[in-house]
Amino acid sequence: VTMLIVMSTYEKRIPSPCAKKGAAVAVSCLLVATLGAGCLGSSQPTLRVSGAWALYPMMVVWADDYQKTHDVRIEVSGGGAGKGMSDVLTGQMDIGMVSRPIRQEELDQGLFYLAVAKDAVVATISQNNPALAQITQQGLSREDLRKIFMKEVTRWGEVVGASLSNDGIVVLGRSDASGAAQVWAEYLGNYTQADLQSKADANYDGDMNMANGVARNKNAIGFNNINYAYNVETGGFAAGIRPVPLDTDGNGQLDPLESFYGSRNQFVENVSRGAYPSPPARNEYLVFRGAPTGEAHDFTHWILHDGQALIPENGYVELPPAVLEQERLYLQQGTRT
Template sequence: MNKKKMIFSIFLIAILIVPAVHSAEVLTVTGSSTVLPIAAKCAEVFNEKQSDIIVQVSGGGSGHGIEAVATGKADIGMASREVKDSEINKYGDRFIEDTIAKDGVAVVVSSEIHKKVQNLTKEQIKMIFDGKIKNWKEVGGPDRRILVVVRKSGSGTRDTFMEAIFGSSKAEARGKYIETSENSEMKTVITQSDNAIGYLGLGYLGGKEVKAISIDGVLPTKETVKDGTYPIARSLYLYTWGKTSLKEGKFIDFILSEEGQNIVKEEGFVSVR
């Protein structure tokens, strides 16, 4: 055997022996910071269970998620509200919606305020966020200015809160002092303050420094969200664009499975199955 034939034979044997490298598909999921803990934990478990698809999850808000999936920047958009008519007019009516959980938007205050204020009426909350009640002493709290913390435009949590309290998701909180981009940022601001009020999804409650208050005597819990007695409740969604692909469907099916819905509950939300 000449040298060239020998080299070719060795090369051919190497190809036959070395196994083909498996290339996993990447699935990008982005959007609502409320849905983020559910999607991130489900992605972690899903990625460990199989090797065909790698799920990558990021936040940015419901508006960002809806825009990203409509423009092809992401495979799945996370949202804590339904797609708006304005978004359908802008991008087209090709959104495919899957409801994966239910949630409540809790009105939260700094721990110092919670010592004296554990309940507010919807009207009192509206007046605080509208800037008409400016001191905690006006609602039974300490003589301290109220620091109103809100979410920025594009937040599904903001839209749900404004719709429930003001009657319109387009309303403005004229009493606002600070705008935040994410639930986690909202929680940090309130934790570091001794006079703040804001709102968070159920999954972000917990800790000693941020306390949920009752609205008209009803606390935000999984039970009151599920039975409909808590006044600020909503569904959480995943959106795909056009026909849901095989890889998108596999991840959504996992979230809606018994294992996925157990993760939903573990993260502090209400399951839908």
């Protein structure tokens, strides 16, 4: 039932016929295949995967493609990076999806992890934001964003140096244990997710709810992973929201090398070449309680080999070749040392 709720919610945001290939399709098709297999009482081996919303759409695509040629049933659910980590460490799931750096205390509990892709977090505002034209033209610096999320500035007019009416900023955060929130907090200046939550006017559970909250309020600002800031089918902007361009050199305007937010493909390309800072660009990880074996090992091996070909078309960034080869070696050895 939990999986039905999670998958149906995501499908509502990006509906698509099953004849096409992509994250939304895989969600709906995988839902049917997984629930159907359960009803038939299949004796197939089952892999259970949960965790970060950031990697969830990609994992659904991987699972759907893998099941076409392998006799295994893969159940995928979201819930946030914290849930994925907890589920694996407590033995409730075989594989966790985590979208933040791995902590030493987690390694001390026997955690094994592998980087499988890259993604990025981006600030998002409403398409009806009263300062949209200025923000699109000049971007916002990290200091601008820090002041906004820490409530040191409270009106959009203050941010862009203009006289605006009804422009009180509404700051949104994440209520779940979110890798995106932790990475965004680190980018703003070594803050924590708790710091963002305490300053926020409202906190939302999950990426999609955050995006919808931003879209509903013209003065809102939040942060989302790439595949919630952009439409996964068209590559254009997600309904009702716009990504906030970063003025990375802080000169008060978007230079040509900083202006790459018009489409998902353009943005992903610039994350790949390092034009978007890290953080909030980051690796996406799979985590296990000990080195994976059996079906979990085989599926992960496939992700690090054949599955990599599916990454660009689904709005993620491939790992640099040297990093990918190292992760493959870690899997082969069963250790990162």
